[in-house]
Amino acid sequence: MVGLSLGEKHFIQGGIDQNLRSDGRKRDAYRPISIETGVIPQANGSARIRIGATEVIASVKAELGRPNALQPDKGKVAIFVDCSPVAEPMFEGRGGEELSTELSVALQRCLMGGKSGAGAGIDLSSLIVAEGKICWDLYIDGLVISSDGNLLDALGAAIKAALSNTGIPRVQVAAGASGDEQPEVDISDEEFLQFDTSGVPVIVTLTKVGRHYIVDATSEEESQMSSAVSVSISRKGHICGLSKRGSAGLDPSVISDMISVARHISEQLINKLDSEISAAEADEDEM
Amino acid sequence: MTSKGGAAPSTYTPAPPPTYKAQRPPFFTDSDADWTRSDGRGFHQCRSAFFRTGAVNSAAGSAYAEFGNTKVIVSVFGPRESKKAMMYSDKGRLNCNVSYTTFATTVHGQGSDNKEFSTMLHKALEGAVMLETFPKTTVDVFALVLESGGSDLPVVISCASLALADAGIMMYDLVAGVSVSCLGRNLIIDPILEEESFQDGSLMITCMPSHYEVTQLTITGEWSTANLNEAMQLCLDACSKLAKIMRSCLEEAASASKD
Numbered sequence: 001m002v003g004l005s006l007g008e009k010h011f012i013q014g015g016i017d018q019n020l021r022s023d024g025r026k027r028d029a030y031r032p033i034s035i036e037t038g039v040i041p042q043a044n045g046s047a048r049i050r051i052g053a054t055e056v057i058a059s060v061k062a063e064l065g066r067p068n069a070l071q072p073d074k075g076k077v078a079i080f081v082d083c084s085p086v087a088e089p090m091f092e093g094r095g096g097e098e099l100s101t102e103l104s105v106a107l108q109r110c111l112m113g114g115k116s117g118a119g120a121g122i123d124l125s126s127l128i129v130a131e132g133k134i135c136w137d138l139y140i141d142g143l144v145i146s147s148d149g150n151l152l153d154a155l156g157a158a159i160k161a162a163l164s165n166t167g168i169p170r171v172q173v174a175a176g177a178s179g180d181e182q183p184e185v186d187i188s189d190e191e192f193l194q195f196d197t198s199g200v201p202v203i204v205t206l207t208k209v210g211r212h213y214i215v216d217a218t219s220e221e222e223s224q225m226s227s228a229v230s231v232s233i234s235r236k237g238h239i240c241g242l243s244k245r246g247s248a249g250l251d252p253s254v255i256s257d258m259i260s261v262a263r264h265i266s267e268q269l270i271n272k273l274d275s276e277i278s279a280a281e282a283d284e285d286e287m
Numbered sequence: 288m289t290s291k292g293g294a295a296p297s298t299y300t301p302a303p304p305p306t307y308k309a310q311r312p313p314f315f316t317d318s319d320a321d322w323t324r325s326d327g328r329g330f331h332q333c334r335s336a337f338f339r340t341g342a343v344n345s346a347a348g349s350a351y352a353e354f355g356n357t358k359v360i361v362s363v364f365g366p367r368e369s370k371k372a373m374m375y376s377d378k379g380r381l382n383c384n385v386s387y388t389t390f391a392t393t394v395h396g397q398g399s400d401n402k403e404f405s406t407m408l409h410k411a412l413e414g415a416v417m418l419e420t421f422p423k424t425t426v427d428v429f430a431l432v433l434e435s436g437g438s439d440l441p442v443v444i445s446c447a448s449l450a451l452a453d454a455g456i457m458m459y460d461l462v463a464g465v466s467v468s469c470l471g472r473n474l475i476i477d478p479i480l481e482e483e484s485f486q487d488g489s490l491m492i493t494c495m496p497s498h499y500e501v502t503q504l505t506i507t508g509e510w511s512t513a514n515l516n517e518a519m520q521l522c523l524d525a526c527s528k529l530a531k532i533m534r535s536c537l538e539e540a541a542s543a544s545k546d
Binding site: 098101102105109112113229234238239240241242243244245247248249250251252255256259260263 | 402403406410413414415488494495498499500501502503504505506507508509510511512515516519523
């Protein structure tokens with residue numbers, strides 16, 4: 001992926017040891033984040049987020065569907081990530097597939113909570129229109145346009161922004177349909193319901209290089225990592241999901257430490273994202 | 288499938304899943320402590336584990352594991368030459384695959400998320416295997432879940448590391464996997480299928496006990512710090528106990544072959 005000479009590797013590692021990374025950041029500093037919402041008119045909600053040179057788009061589409069027979073009181077959410085060859089030639093054909101599934105699975109784990117729905121960022125029961133008959137199916141798609149590390153955090157933030165930008169049409173269910181009949185629905189094209197995104201967690205990835213861990217690693221820094229832990233943290237400070245990448249094992253005490261560092265960082269990140277998202281929404285309204 | 292037409296009542300699908308709903312409420316009452324697990328275990332008690340190496344003759348190494356109703360077979364082939372299309376690598380490769388038999392679950396052919404399990408198995412093992420000892424080659428790890436009875440992935444991982452050891456692949460340590468479910472306010476170790484189906488959160492740790500190093504860790508659902516730490520400690524303790532059982536299984540096999 002990233003071809004680095006020995007000197008460059010030492011430079012990156014040495015910089016991280018001294019808390020001064022190649023681009024002048026400290027270990028716990030993010031690159032500048034910018035968010036734009038409502039970038040895809042065909043979708044119910046969308047957002048583009050740029051973190052340094054990493055750029056991703058998330059779109060949310062809502063379609064009416066039938067709830068799962070086992071969970072008649074819940075809607076469905078599907079998360080897919082596409083790594084476009086636009087970002088990197090390696091992603092061409094099936095090359096990006098592995099990364100795509102890894103990201104989708106990690107996002108699903110971070111956003112959808114446990115099997116019973118506890119800790120989910122998206123309240124599935126709010127997606128129900130008529131119990132057992134009609135529900136909203138949310139299709140959340142992430143697209144990687146430019147990849148310079150830290151894709152998971154960027155995708156998580158983009159989905160959060162896209163969801164807060166999402167308006168779901170109000171649906172009138174015609175009364176009178178009885179039994180197994182599928183009731184008739186009337187989808188309003190004027191009235192939209194805002195999506196409650198206060199519970200959507202943020203994802204903080206800590207990348208371990210040498211003895212230290214850094215946030216928001218660039219792909220050059222990622223190539224030097226021994227392992228990385230992605231933690232999704234809700235506003236309340238609860239852990240909603242965690243996944244680990246990288247081959248090297250970690251001492252349990254290091255993991256606990258990483259989780260508490262991630263929690264501390266998440267507080268700043270949530271505030272930062274919230275203000276960026278509301279600024280982006282205000283920009284969009286002005287247009 | 289031939290017996291489908293003449294299915295006797297005894298071979299018909301066992302207890303249907305809908306009964307879970309009726310069982311759910313007890314977790315949320317104040318009398319949490321009164322609730323007992325359906326197999327009579329304590330909350331922090333694992334199922335009894337059974338391991339046997341050498342389950343498949345034609346494989347370089349294989350192992351069979353049985354935890355309650357979860358039955359898993361893993362075979363290891365290789366090291367063999369990596370495919371020509373692969374780039375040169377001075378490290379060995381692990382090729383992991385997890386599959387379910389069509390009859391592993393109560394619903395026919397429902398053994399889903401295989402692909403996810405395969406990558407998880409790979410991630411859990413790659414930190415433990417000395418890949419540099421077989422450059423340019425690939426080791427295949429094929430896992431088959433014969434019966435899914437809950438905590439499938441941790442069992443697959445533990446069994447796979449045993450199969451690797453049986454195949455003589457060099458490893459830093461055995462990898463033991465244990466999962467914990469969070470149900471209401473309770474932490475339940477080594478959950479069975481029905482407990483997993485209504486869990487609020489789950490945590491899985493795979494670790495190398497003698498190194499005291501975690502190779503893979505996943506968390507779903509909402510966790511507070513206190514719960515998380517308790518669950519991690521539970522898992523780690525269980526892992527080291529599990530590794531002892533695995534080790535004794537290997538020793539048994541080695542002494543049997545000597546005789």
